[in-house]
Amino acid sequence: MTLRTLRDLPGVDDLELKAVMKPRFADPDVPEGRDEIDALSTALFGLSLEAADDTEKPTDWDRIERLSPSDMVEAFEAEGWDVTDKKRKPLRLLPHLALPLALAMRGVSGELPFLAEPDVKETDWGSNLAAEASRFRKR
Template identity: 80%
Template sequence: MVNSSLRTLRDLPGVDDLELKSLMKPRFADPDVPEGRDEIDALSIAIFGLALDEAESTVRPADWDGIETLAPADMAEAFEAEGWDVTDKRRKPLRLLPHLALPLALAMRGVAGELPFHAEPAQEKSDWGSSLAADAKRFTKR
């Protein structure tokens, strides 16, 4: 079960479209020789303001944990612990994850790039005011 307070990578603009492309054409997001490197790079720039090559050349802090080098399943767990759901609808790591993990990690930790704006979920209105009005109405009828 997915924690509803997690930010979801696949919900960011363009991610789901490229994920579908990589599903239809597995070489599109192949970690070794991706055919879609230019499109994935453009997506990374659009979302995080950080190109894939820029992310690779970014100097990481001394306490960097190397989250981007983990196996995809381990990466998904590590990102979830930091508040991000990086899985598809079937809870499998995204095919684009090996490419977007480093830019995401750098942005979420404030090292380089930036995270896209995320509005806080709307607060549910409580009904205490309406019950107060009903109580007052009953009181005045007495």
């Protein structure tokens, strides 16, 4: 199973870099970048951070957004999402984007960004066929 990668969505890697350079940018308690993170959430999932908080959760909601970042990584991976950076550490933006992502991927509210099908490498079946025919004739 191929995982969708959160950091590959438009804008995530840029804000993640800001959070690396300036840790207060994504501080869960008092993020300096809350407006930018909110705009990113709205652009990606159609949900602002406040709208995600206000969304009525199903009765069987597992509160994935309240897990520790390392537990969130496992929970999102189980649902087909890689929410880590290139060093396999949880994204610094994850505490902010976990709820909108979870709501969108589970179909509760918002929507997931469009993901184009990966390019299919065209096989050179014609030359393979010619090589097979050549080997057959030699037999």
